[in-house]
Amino acid sequence: MKAPSQAAPNRTGKSSVQPKPSQISSALGGRQLKFVAAYVRTLNGAEAAREAGYSPGSARITASKLLTNANIAAAVHAAKAEQFRRMRMDADEVLAILAEAARSSMGQFLHLTPDGEPYLDLHNAPHSALASIQEATIEDFTDAREIGPDGRPTKRNVRRVKIKLVNKLDAANQLMKHLNLLTARREPPLGEGFVEAMRAADARAAAAKAANRSRGPTVDAQARRASSSAAKANPNH
Secondary structure, X not given: OOOOOOXXXXXXXXXXXXXXXXXXXXXXXXXXXXXXXXXXXXXXXXXXXXXXXXXXXXXXXXXXHHHOOHHHHHHHHHHHHHHHHHHOOOHHHHHHHHHHHHHOOHHHOEEEOOOOOEEEOXXXXXXXXXXXXXXXXXXXXXXXXXXXXXXXXXXXXXXXXXXXXXXXXXXXXXXXXXXXXXXXXXXXXXXXXXHHHHHHHHHHHHHHHHHHXXXXXXXXXXXXXXXXXXXXXXXXX
């Protein structure tokens, strides 16, 4: 005989029982269920709202309201958990894949000969590095650009291999979102308000310059003019 399942106590000391998926589904309407299915597939609230039959003009606002509904949020969580169960993959494995993608480097494949010539070595690359390859292109062709000793072009067979890695910045960005690094409080940039202060200083300098012009020549300017006039009147001195 199975013992009845005990609900784990929460922080308030009261037991909390997680609703079953069937209970969650029964609490939602037809369009809400369609929204949940579309959102779990696309992870785009506005697109899911339009697919569920809500007004396209207010799809973004509708999606925001739907996602704050407790029953819909629980249904989304249950649907995602079911996805992971079917894939036999948990959140830790997903984060590990993102971390490997963010750390991927062409240096895992590209090596140098003693003469400094680069070459690709995919055979000895670790599996985690091979998993970071998004696209690989192999091209065989004949190159006749080299000139032989007799002055005639020589042909040689060439194999060109191109590899493209996954987007490191995209993987890092998704990790930062998971770790809430993008929503952390940011310090104001160094020198904030500097432009405004410089503009105020320029305005004060312009005002002082205008005031000097309105008062006429300064004492120094008058003295220089008087000295120049005296020198012209007495050229021998």
